[in-house]
Amino acid sequence: MISMKVTGLKENILRLRNIGDRVHENARKTMHAAADRIVETAKKMAPVDEHNLEEAIVKRVGYEGSRRRLAIDIEILPVVNGVRVEDYATYMHEGDYKLGPKSQAKNDSQTEKVGRGFLTRAGEQEEDKLNARMIGVVTEEINK
Secondary structure, three states, X not given: OOOOOOOOHHHHHHHHHHHHHHHHHHHHHHHHHHHHHHHHHHHHHOOOOOOOHHHXXXXXXXXXXXXOEEEEEEEEOOEEOOEEXXXXXXXXXXXXXXXXXXXXXXXXXXXXXXXXXXXXXXXHHHHHHHHHHHHHHHHHHHOO
16 A cells, blocks of 8 residues: 655645746736837837827836736827827838938937838847746746
8 A cells, every 4th residue: 555645735835826926026027128128129210200209109008807917018109299190100110211311310320220110120129038038037936
């Protein structure tokens, strides 16, 4: 006959719950930091010849579902400082155009490329780093 006794179960359950709470908090901070970097990069990549496109790029934070899951969106406000920028922003993101003089000067003064796809490109630059950071957050908490 084989007998077995499990000990420390309550302690392990408590440890797992605490890890979950810490991972959640650290993941939240990591997501906010990544979104802030995406906004900053998108603003650097945004054309500047007309309207207030840089000011229109914002981070919007909300919570979704019954479990109130954190949702962070990077978006362009339709109106900034009383100026409607929505159509301009769409064209600058999706259109085929040459940079105007202010945008070209901005492009020449930095490493980030100003122009088409500025939001998409900013997000893509951050994606792999965010994935690695999130894995690191979970791994760090498990190994404590």
